[in-house]
Amino acid sequence: MTDPSKSPNGGWTPRIVAFFCNWCTYTAADLAGVSRLKYSSNIRVIRLMCSGRVDPQFILDAFSRGADGVLIGGCHPNDCHYVEGNYKMLRRFQLLKRMLADLGIEEQRLRLEWISAAEGEKVKRVVNEMTTQIKALGPLGMPEKFRDWDQEVIELAHHVEKSGAAACCCGSAAAPKDSKAEVAHV
Amino acid sequence: MKYSYFPGCSLKGLGRAYEESLLPVMKHLGVELQELNDWNCCGATAYMAVDEGKACVLAARNLALAEQNGGHQLLAPCSACYMVLNKTQHYCQDYPQMKETVDRALASVNLKYSGHSTVRHPLDVLINDVGLEAIRQKVVRPLKGLKIAPYYGCQIVRPYATFDDQFNPVTMDKLLQALGAEVVRYPLKTKCCGGSLTGTLPDAGIRMVYILLNEARKRGADCLATVCPLCQFNLDGYHAQLRSQYGDAVLIPTLYFSQLMGLAFGLPEEELGLKRAAIPFRWRPAAPVAKAGASVAVA
């Protein structure tokens, strides 16, 4: 198993998760393909019906799972297939980018772009620009950060284990549970 | 309204009449011009033809100085300066290599050009910032009865048409009309004045001058109005050659638009550099009708 963030040609290369709306930006990306425009391969597109569907949880989840950047593509203002889903995303974006800045995530890592179905060229430009910018920023590397942060707990667990009586530990203190450990509920 | 002012060599030399008339006219309109401290050659003509890199560095130094002084609006009255400054901005934007060359050169004298300054032409400022109405209000001696051929020359609309149409610029037409003058339709308004050819290939250069002047006369113009020191020099300075080559000196004067503005504003005539022209411009607007409270211009 190789480090997922290493490109096959060696060295780190950014991973950008993109949420594209079905009607404009996803279609624009299709157009870029049909037009054989070339852009960097760092982007992974997830298709949603509308940029209004982009739950900020998706963005945080992508970051926490190793995305170095998140790109959201929607229809231009006034052009939303669903009248105004794009405005709803714009409003979330305005606060989310500020909140992410407060949490230490650089502004360039989250980008909202209006790309119409005709703008294959813009898909190319935006993806290339963003890749360059994030390359300059370096990795965000949240999974590695989580591992790094939790090193201090793992050390203690080892220590407790060594001090005996750890044989029948039922609570598996050996490693912190991944924060995603799913919780079932009443 | 405040602008940095880049005179360039012409306005301090052959084209002094342009500066002499432009400065009081702008002042009269409440436009404040601050001459760029320590400006240098804009990089036009010879430089640009031989080494674009060096020309751009020269121009960029002026732009950087303007930025440094917080003067992000740089007024460049000479057409050649205007074009080269614009061209440098475009080159730095479009060609990263050129930007690098410029950055490196400027860094050696602790200057930085960020691309935030805007190069403005006086016509642009007069029409878009000052406004025709404000100009009209300052006219105390309308140029009534004067027929003018508006001549723009090549450089302020080509290759970059920044504030007017590339093929049929009209800003000066409107300005002259606001002064009360009659503007004749002059299809050669952006044709070449002969440029530097008058020095290198005089036959071709003089021919162009003849075409321009002859057509203006044919269309009933009393004079030509121009925006460019080189155009003014070419159209004004070769009448003797015209006589010897074509047997017709076409003694029609060529003025800067700013000189005509000064006359219409009733500014002191001797301040407008009118005497510097080879072909004298004798026409004068009628004295203003005395109105109570109206400022009376110096005769």
Added chain:
Amino acid sequence: MVNFKEDIRIGFYVCHCGHNIAAMVDCPEVAKYVATLPNVVLSRDYKYMCSDPGQELIQMDIREHKLNRVVVASCSPLLHEHTFRSATEAGGLNPFFFHMVNIREHNSWVHTDRKEATEKAKGLSQAAVMRVAKHKSLDVKRVPVNPEALVVGGGIAGITAAMALAKAGKKVYLVEREPSIGGHMAKFDKTFPTLDCAACILTPKMSEVGSHPNITLWSYSEVTKVDGYVGNYTVQVKRKARYIDEDLCTGCQDCITQCVFKEPKFEDLFNEGLGKRKPVYIPFPQATPQIVLIDPEVCLNFKRGIKPGQEPVVSDKCKKTCVEACGEKNAIDFTQKDELEEIKVGTIIVATGFKTFEAERLPQYGYGIYPNVYTALEVERLVNASGPTGGDVILRDGKEPKSIGIIHCVGSRDKKTHVWCSRVCCMYSLKLAHLLKEHTGAEIYNFYIDMRTPGKGYEEFYNQLLDEGNHFIRGRVGEVTDWAVTKEEEGKLVIRVEDTLAGVVRRIPVDMVVLATGLEPQKDAQDVRRLFNMSCGSEGFFLERHPKLAPVNTFNDGVYIAGCCQGPRDIPDTVAQAGAAAAEALALIDTGYVEQEPNTAYILADCCGCKSCIPLCPYTAITYDETTLKAVINEALCKGCGTCVGSCPSGSIVQNLFEDDEIFSEIEGVLAFK
């Protein structure tokens, strides 16, 4: 949940698409990788998944390997999702146990490094495999299609489409903005290359439309609002006031003769401003419907100075000789107001046409400066027997031209204006050259960049023009000027051009210049696009769903496009396209229903009733139930955008096909590739 413990058994297929994918993505390696992922019981690569054998492969595998999930990595889902869903269904599974990965448009066609593209394909495939495991069985909902249709625009495209639908027995509303249908074609004199008289072939069709029992023709009307969805659109149409009761007017035109204005003195737009009309008028003799109208801007019975957006005010100052002339018919009604009508239709054909390039934008060609510079459309009227001069080519200065220059590509093939070729200008320039020569015997000069004459009989027509002794000069004209250098040039328009074949700059003096202006989108194309929820290309023409395979479809199901609103084209192509659009609409109408993507949202019982979602829905599909104190979604109104789902603060709304867990899995998958 019955299937809670059911094993997930995923079949994965990666398509080579010939070389389209395989050239940039190592398909066998992708298949090998995906085979190692949890729940994947079968992983194959195959040359053409969308082919019949490819689809049969899926069906066979579902049966043989007891697959209950299918993933295909191939092209865009917008192209083949339906194909593979059907194959999944044919194999005996619910079609929504399928997910598609786009490794062609989004991968092999846009990347250049094979290794990187292969890694990306793996990542995207892993995401789909993880996502599809969460998929649920969903039902497709069928919605009936209203058999009535709307055609917007009454040019030759709209006329053709409306007639095709009407002949098939469908009820059609034809809405035209101008007082008469006919469009640009009605203004033409002849049509290339056959030189058919345009009026002779068009007017019978116009009157057929006007009298067809299945067609409701609303001229002088505009669509103002479109609601609903495929099969069930509600359309609001503004019927502008003509000040004439359409039911009472017989088209006798006595009112025009009797108008207090004895002579026509107002700009006649049908004649491109070359002629004059009265305040009460009919646009042209063959206008359909044959109903007059009154222009309140100039009619004496209205107050002057109507402000935009305001209703004209009757002044009652005129003697109203028109009313007298109308007599007992009593068709004139000065109090008429704009009226809004609402209609319900299932399909819509948009055929709103084009406008010609504004020649004033290129002042170097002197249009609007020199009176004897004409646009091609003006010349169409000038040579037309029913035009303002009765077909005599008399210039604006009263002279007859002895020499004429036709400048091609005005506003076409030019980075400064429009980059596209307008397709018809070369041919109509040849036609006008022929007609002008026929009418005047003048010397004709054509200035062209390239002669483009692809079409049946077109090249032959060009050859004919060459034989007729017309001059063709290859070069883009620099300027048209009245700057005369020689005696011969005095009083003429001089065309300055670089003759790129001879390698010389020419000055050609002529009496008349014709500008072959290009075609561009209508001024309000963007508004119309929004009205019908379509897309525009970067140049502003309406965007077809697929340039080759769905040229009359749009991204809005049930809305079709025909004619020049989609891009410049000539009459034969327009007519063919209008027929295709009508056929598409007919197919939908005769199917009788549409299947709706089951991507609607629903609200869980755990909803707390905070009402945050209610204002977010643009379709008012969400309401608050006062008895349960929770929100409810009306599935029939929900269009599946998912905005409420993304915004529900307690996660109590679920969008079918785009459930939170499905998307989280996809995110995890794209970032998990190893």
Added chain:
Amino acid sequence: MSKPKVAFYWCASCGGCEETVVDLAEDILGVVEKVDIVLWPVAMDFKYKDIESMPDRSIVATLLNGAIRTSEQEEMAVLLRRKSQYLIAYGACAHLGGIPALANQFSREQILKFNYEDCPGMVNERKTRPQLHFEENGCSPHLPEFRNVVRTLDQVVDVDFYIPGCPPTPNLTKAAFDALLSGKLPPKGSVLAPDSALCDECDRKKTKPSDIAFLEFKRPHQALFDPEKCFLAQGVVCMGPATRSGCGAVCTSGNMPCTGCFGPTSRVRDQGAKILSSLCANIGPRDEEGINKVLEGIPDPVGTFYRYGLAKSLLRRKVNLPTSGNGH
């Protein structure tokens, strides 16, 4: 047969959770009657050794409150995990990180420097910091290590159930005891509270309009609140729609907006992201300038939306703080 053994323990917390146990009032007698309390540092005197010497899994249930910030807390969590059949994260801090987890916006060094040097009122000329070991009067005391990161209980050890709240209400606590003693337990990992959001039990719900469009956001000190109207309808950020119910809407009944201490419902992974999404989507203006003007009313989104949940959020912590390194 002996009574089932129960333990209470506190880690990084304010003590409020302990109060709740006391707030059971007479009911506590019923509890004490049925169980044998083996550890309760706030009220009874048991030692570490007492617990250590017990057989593993001999405690039926441990209710542990407080976040985990020090090595001592970790050690206790591990020990109690081992000795208990059920480990219950009790209260917002153990459940989500709570108020102590707001410290995840700062580095260990920033916190120590402020508290031992920069904080007003601090007199510490020698800038002495707590040491892990030191010698004094022949003794060599050992102090717990202060960690870089604040954690929820389940980020350190396996947790069986969660009782939410800052603090949990007596009702929920009693219900949990009842369930434990009767053996009628929900699936492991459950949060022992209803799974709908607060509005469900808030009286103000009926006053919330269906067409809200925020034109401004007010902070609690900026206005006098209408005691009956929905806070969101008054332009006040209320976390209620994104917060699990079960508290009986005590804050909103007391004329204060919900601040989110019960955490999200089971269907939400990040409470802050969800309330942000909902509030923002319903902002009135459409242009960036207008939107930002409205958002000026939320100057500290992290502190507002993750008041209790930062440690449990998807990012857990400000991401660019110095990572590991024990900072001795």
